[in-house]
């Protein structure tokens with residue numbers, strides 16, 4: 001049985017108080033709760049403060065390029081289906097430079113979990129506007145306030161019919177851990193957006209800001225998270241400030257379960273090269 | 288060698304390609320060597336397209352300069368191709384469609400054949416292509432029944448009636464020509480009896496796909512692009528039979544990062560692309576280099592820059608393959624000379640990528656990728672099988688958790704054993720940041736330097752069957768030099784020059800990185816003038832040679848970059864300017 005210690009690596013380098021500590025903690029808790037072994041978990045991260053996740057989480061890690069965690073993570077999983085694969089990154093990484101991959105990962109529906117540490121700012125590059133910055137945010141690159149409409153990650157995922165959508169808050173790691181656990185359990189692509197405050201560069205979207213005013217859908221007995229349009233309405237009414245499992249469609253089939261020819265054994269265990277009869281069959285087609 | 292050129296031309300959408308395929312495959316199966324080249328445009332219907340087939344009684348690796356039989360479905364076909372017509376060539380056209388005119392003076396036979404009318408009588412206007420094959424058979428004194436098996440193969444699924452009417456179209460075309468015209472062009476004799484072991488009809492792209500499979504590749508991620516898509520098509524059919532998959536990525540950035548991800552998991556993986564896609568992969572190329580993750584990229588070059596000429600050939604991505612990506616990484620760049628080497632080196636790319644833990648780029652081009660041709664054998668017995676340095680489960684279990692040093696900078700040859708996800712105690716982080724031994728990003732100057740030096744050491748003792756070859760007189764004072772797909776043509780040029788008395792050799796690169804320094808120096812022994820022939824504007828190979836080996840005063844450029852493939856007469860002409868003229872008559 002693994003313990004929290006098994007999923008610890010080097011001491012994180014985040015600023016004291018950074019929201020990403022809570023996300024790391026929740027990921028570790030989820031892994032322990034699911035009984036995973038560290039060698040069977042791979043975290044693939046992008047670039048940003050959040051991108052350090054692959055180094056701080058004690059599984060195998062691939063710290064990829066800015067915005068490219070998702071294609072990399074999908075392939076890590078497709079190549080070795082026995083791994084639990086989490087992709088992790090920031091709001092700039094996932095909704096700016098990597099946005100295209102996010103939408104296509106939802107379409108493709110490979111069985112991985114995507115965790116975004118959404119701090120509404122570019123942290124690592126010291127405080128520029130991000131795709132989720134609210135209109136009017138003053139940052140180093142928007143001294144007069146941003147004018148672009150922010151991306152709404154949950155609505156985007158809902159419109160793309162992502163099979164599992166949740167939102168958490170790194171100030172509540174216990175709840176966040178349950179969300180990540182459910183996300184990993186979901187067969188297919190799962191998305192967990194996390195309000196993860198940047199205490200250094202974002203003085204608006206702070207712990208205080210989120211501590212009041214978040215609607216917890218998991219505690220709302222009347223909420224039906226199987227109803228996509230209901231989800232869209234509730235997220236919209238709360239101005240995106242919800243936490244909990246926003247939507248789940250267990251009926252969707254994962255890429256691996258649908259795509260023609262995906263082998264039942266893991267790709268990595270396949271024999272290399274070709275046998276003589278395989279050569280002969282291929283050669284015959286070239287005559 | 289005896290050879291003969293045939294070309295059919297018309298508008299895209301008129302069935303030019305399938306006619307060419309039928310004719311080429313029929314000849315191939317009769318035991319000829321064929322080489323095909325398709326001229327096409329980046330649109331679906333309407334533009335001029337033509338299909339050239341060269342037939343010979345020996346191995347050929349070029350589609351030839353001359354056309355002996357031209358089937359012209361429109362005047363444009365004549366206007367665009369008349370200069371290639373050999374003396375005594377036969378031009379077939381349908382007088383009901385247009386009245387053929389030769390734009391210049393040429394000693395050729397213009398023969399009107401009512402292709403469409405004959406086709407209609409045989410069962411439908413669409414079969415005018417088959418009528419033209421019958422006419423061709425007559426011109427060459429070939430038995431039209433020889434085409435029966437291929438027609439059976441091609442149309443058998445559509446029923447016996449379709450087969451019969453296509454055959455009838457061939458026969459009627461034959462009869463019409465026999466009755467009306469006298470011009471005959473001798474055909475060489477087929478020299479091979481095709482067998483299970485010998486005589487295959489294959490394109491460079493198919494060979495690269497086959498090679499990938501033979502080399503262990505079980506994961507392809509790619510985004511469609513001419514002229515590389517056929518690699519994807521071929522592997523989409525084959526991969527599932529061998530426990531592998533093909534993913535159509537959302538773009539080339541995704542494709543290359545997927546290939547890195549799969550390799551990280553331990554599955555030999557690649558992406559295939561052409562120039563525009565290759566450009567999008569530059570950042571990831573650096574990630575593979577820095578994180579020491581195996582990666583294979585096949586770049587089927589086309590004419591650039593930017594969108595360039597999407598359906599035309601060029602060899603202008605060499606610089607990008609050698610130097611692309613910011614910062615400094617090591618990479619291996621293989622430049623197959625032949626279709627056989629497309630197979631072999633794409634296969635080997637996977638072993639090399641794992642052995643040296645770095646990106647391997649296989650540079651082919653549209654000309655080799657899309658031209659189908661006859662080869663004798665696939666060099667399957669020469670394929671490497673190397674999974675590189677791996678740390679065993681036992682060795683890992685003997686370590687304390689966290690003690691595995693993935694990027695051990697003390698290893699002599701620079702290549703440190705890797706673990707794969709799933710191996711207990713093998714945890715590390717593969718990353719593009721500078722890092723220490725366990726894959727933690729660090730900025731200490733001494734670690735940076737040690738890790739950078741470790742990576743650079745990896746190719747110091749590189750060995751591989753690719754490199755540089757020399758054909759002809761070993762210590763000749765004159766040399767033709769090239770890389771990749773121009774091998775066959777430069778060989779023909781060398782032989783022609785040698786026949787006219789020139790002391791000449793042909794030096795050809797099948798690998799440009801790591802640069803085969805010693806072998807190239809040996810090859811250049813005794814050379815007074817070297818003509819470096821390549822399909823780009825700036826003389827990229829010549830510049831690499833200058834940079835890596837010198838020879839500044841004796842290198843001459845032979846450059847072509849107008850979108851057309853290279854022709855023999857062009858090489859001979861340039862050779863005549865560079866080498867002493869007197870011996871060349």
Ligand SMILES: Cc1ncc(C[n+]2csc(CCOP(=O)(O)OP(=O)(O)O)c2C)c(N)n1
Pocket residue numbers: 047048049050051066089090091092093094117119121122123124125130
């Ligand atoms: C291709 C590329 N462009 C730009 C950068 C610089 N860069 C690094 S992180 C980052 C933004 C990080 O913001 P986010 O993804 O929100 O992560 P955070 O630091 O806030 O966790 C940028 C622009 C880069 N590394 N690569």
Ligand code: SF4
Pocket residue numbers: 013014015017018019020049050119123124197198199200201
């Ligand atoms: S800059 Fe912000 S996001 Fe980055 S570590 Fe510090 S608090 Fe966290």
Ligand SMILES: [Mg+2]
Pocket residue numbers: 048090091092117118119120121122123130
């Ligand atoms: Mg951010």
